[in-house]
Amino acid sequence: MITASHLVKRFDNTVAVNDVSFTVNEGENLVLLGTSGCGKTTTLRMLNRLTEPDAGKITINGKDVTALQPDILRRGIGYVMQHNGLFPHYTVEENIAIVPQLLQWDKKRIKERVKELLGKLNLSYEQHAHLFPQALSGGQQQRVGLARALAADPPVLLMDEPFGALDPINRQKIRKDFAELEELKKKTILMVTHDVREAFELADRVCLMDQGQIVQLGTPAELREQPANEFVSAFVKGQYV
Ligand SMILES: Nc1ncnc2c1ncn2[C@@H]1O[C@H](COP(=O)(O)OP(=O)(O)OP(=O)(O)O)[C@@H](O)[C@H]1O
Ligand SMILES: [Mg+2]
Structure with a gap:
């Protein structure tokens, strides 16, 4: 299980991540969704200490991530980088x-x-x-x-736009292969995307961000049927892609 509480990260004059809190339960696939620049990668990078937060706390399976050496921590967390790395x-x-x-x-x-x-x-x-x-x-x-x-x-996997470089047809195929991969079914996964369809297809729950903050966190059905505001309802209709 991953818990992030009250994470803040500033770069010069930008507040990239502004008081973000969430939990990823054991075996869950939580998808961080949002427009370009809303703080998804920065949030992900803080979880395995590629970026250190200015404030807030992260635990993975009950352990504060700052209690471990970054390289030891990272051996227990799979990380798929944006643009594959x-x-x-x-x-x-x-x-x-x-x-x-x-x-x-x-x-x-x-x-x-x-x-x-x-x-x-x-x-x-x-x-x-x-x-x-x-x-x-x-x-x-x-x-x-x-x-x-x-x-x-x-046991924990962090994935930053793992299908980002693909055209829509290949993207859909690799996504299907991914959803069927036995190896992933028991893992605790936090995945980043800006693609609503992808998020709704793969997520147990979706965390929709905007300008460094969480706008709504819930199941795909909750976001669709009970959007917290106009932004959410427009986003889930694909009006921001
Ligand atoms: N190392 C850095 N130095 C300065 N500003 C940064 C740095 N990393 C991120 N930022 C800024 O923080 C904000 C959030 O960036 P982040 O990469 O987390 O966005 P993102 O949601 O992953 O976007 P995208 O979908 O385009 O990958 C942006 O305004 C970005 O310019
Ligand atoms: Mg990013």
Whole structure:
């Protein structure tokens, strides 16, 4: 379970995140939704201490995240970066193996895990493992980004626009594969998107943000049927995309 309470982050004159609180329950998929610049990435980055908040508190499974060294904390949290963030000079296999290597898994176990994940994500070890990211399509790169985040089977997964670089048709297909992936079903997931359809398809609950604040947090049905204000009702109708 993740709890964020009263998070604040300022950059110069911008209040990027302004008193944001939410809980992601065990096994839940909470989707952070909102327009560009509303503070989604900043919120996500604070959870694994890529960005330190100016105020507020975060716990993951009951532990204050500031009690752990950032690199130790991050080994237990899968993170899919916006624009995938693969290391260009590492092969697909090396990218996926980063956390298992930090955890000092033996070589055979790492190779088996890489093979298993590539298979689950409809890539082939023989065809793709030795390639560098630039030799892959955008959709393939995003699958590798997801494989990398899943490699050590972390209980918590943070995903920043994991399907963002894709055209609508591929996006829908990868989203379907994603929703069916057994490996994700028990994980506690916080996913960022600006796409209403995507949010409503994948979320247990949606957290709609605007200008650094939460406007409404609820199930897709609650946002649709009981919008908190005009902004929410316009947003869920797709008028901000
Ligand atoms: N490192 C930084 N330095 C200065 N300002 C920043 C920094 N990171 C974010 N900001 C500002 O904070 C605000 C929120 O940015 P953030 O990246 O969290 O938005 P977002 O909701 O993820 O947007 P997008 O959908 O475009 O990815 C923006 O106004 C942005 O310019
Ligand atoms: Mg962002």
